[in-house]
Amino acid sequence: MHAETFSQFERQGWQRNAVAYDAVDLPATRQAFGPLLDGVGDLRGRHVLEVASGTGHLAAEALARGATVVGVDVARAMVALARQRAPGASFHEGDAEALPFKDEQFDSVICCFGFLHFAEPARALREAARVLKPGGIVGFTVWHAPQQGGEFFGLILGTFRMHANMDVGLPPAPPMFALADSEVRDPVLAQVGFREVRTRDVAIAWPLRGPETVIEVVLKGTVRMRMVYERQTPQIQERIRETLRAATTSYLRNGGPGIPCPAILVTARRP
Numbered sequence: 378m379h380a381e382t383f384s385q386f387e388r389q390g391w392q393r394n395a396v397a398y399d400a401v402d403l404p405a406t407r408q409a410f411g412p413l414l415d416g417v418g419d420l421r422g423r424h425v426l427e428v429a430s431g432t433g434h435l436a437a438e439a440l441a442r443g444a445t446v447v448g449v450d451v452a453r454a455m456v457a458l459a460r461q462r463a464p465g466a467s468f469h470e471g472d473a474e475a476l477p478f479k480d481e482q483f484d485s486v487i488c489c490f491g492f493l494h495f496a497e498p499a500r501a502l503r504e505a506a507r508v509l510k511p512g513g514i515v516g517f518t519v520w521h522a523p524q525q526g527g528e529f530f531g532l533i534l535g536t537f538r539m540h541a542n543m544d545v546g547l548p549p550a551p552p553m554f555a556l557a558d559s560e561v562r563d564p565v566l567a568q569v570g571f572r573e574v575r576t577r578d579v580a581i582a583w584p585l586r587g588p589e590t591v592i593e594v595v596l597k598g599t600v601r602m603r604m605v606y607e608r609q610t611p612q613i614q615e616r617i618r619e620t621l622r623a624a625t626t627s628y629l630r631n632g633g634p635g636i637p638c639p640a641i642l643v644t645a646r647r648p
Contacts, residue, residue, distance in 0.1 A: 383496040383548045384472070388451040390600030391494070395454035398432050401598035405529075405583045406490050409518045409640055410435050412579050413489055416644045417516040420444035423484040426508060428473045428501065429491025433459030436466040439487070447483070449476065473501040481510045488517040490640070493553050494600070503569040509647040515571065516644045518579065522554035529583045529638035532624050533595060533602060540616045545608035550601060557641050571645035579642050582635035585628060591621045591636070 394401075413435070414420065421443035427436050430448030432455060439446045446466035450456050451473075459468045471477045473488075473495050486505040495501045505515045523531030530553075537543065556562045559576070566574055583594075595602050595617075606614060628636050 381548070383550055384451070384474075386548050386604075387494045387496075387600055390603070391450075391452035392454050394597060394600065394603075395432065395452055395458055397597035398455070398458075399434075401594055403432070403434060405581055405635075405638060407434060408581045409489055409579050409642065410438050412577070412642050413487060413516050413518055414439060414442060416575075416577070416642050417485040417487060417514045420485070424482065426476075426478070426483040426486045426505075428476075428486060428488040428505065429494065430459055430468060431455050431489075433462030433466065433468065435487070435489050436468075437463040440465045444485075447478075449473065474504060476504045476508055478508045480507055482508050484510055484513050486513070486515045488515075490518055490520065492517060492519055492556050493551075496551065498551060498556060499565045499569065502565060502571070506570045506647050511647060513647050514644055515647070516642065517556075518640045518642050519556045520554060521557050521578075521639045521641060525554075525557065526637055526639050527554075529591075529636040532591065532621070532636065533599075536617055536620045536624070537602065537605060540613055540620065541605055541609050542613070543605060545605055547601060547604055556643070562643065566643075566645050570647060572648050573644075573646040575644050577642050579640040581638045581640055582633065583638045584635040585625060588622045588626045588629065591625045592618055595621070 420439055423444050425439050425444040425446050427448040430436055430450045436446045436448045448459055448466055448468040449471040453470050456468045456470050474497055486509055492498045521527045563574055
């Protein structure tokens with residue numbers, strides 16, 4: 378059965394992807410953990426909410442910095458894994474666009490690459506502002522678009538546009554890279570009540586273990602691209618795999634740390 382809405386689609390997808398997340402996605406996403414936690418300031422004695430808390434690795438690092446941590450994620454399987462990874466934190470199954478918390482509870486709200494998975498990112502930011510105490514800080518990371526140097530996602534998206542039928546009955550999705558664009562992001566932050574917006578680029582390289590790495594990310598570490606792939610003919614699937622394998626092999630020959638996948642860190646304060 379196909380998901381009826383984008384939110385249902387994402388929940389089902391991450392429920393399915395949870396077991397592979399640490400092997401497939403974490404080697405790249407964890408490169409943003411240090412900058413993100415540094416960006417929201419000294420965490421000792423602070424009450425922190427992590428939205429889209431995944432398998433609990435970022436929460437564990439926030440705990441190690443002295444914070445009290447609450448995590449929320451839409452996928453029950455992710456929540457279960459996070460509770461094992463970071464038993465000192467409290468994890469809940471819930472929706473970033475309707476957080477199950479009272480007003481003004483947290484000193485910081487953090488989100489590492491979660492906003493592209495929300496149907497209404499502005500609503501999630503409004504919820505973050507609501508649960509923050511006055512003076513509290515939101516910090517989040519989003520991927521840069523291919524035209525801003527995001528070669529990793531440019532490779533995947535370009536391959537699919539070249540070979541795949543993209544009209545396969547998936548629910549409409551918000552623009553993937555919208556919050557990396559200051560002309561989109563900053564007015565939204567102001568509208569929901571945030572001030573003192575600051576940004577910095579975060580250099581990330583998606584590590585490559587071999588020629589199958591990018592294919593593995595598509596099939597085990599994404600939601601939308603995985604579903605697009607699964608709804609192609611076997612012949613088109615093979616073309617996609619061949620193209621991604623060849624491109625990945627060329628990066629491996631260059632001997633670098635991986636495929637560039639830069640991000641932007643955004644912080645803002647609730648007055």
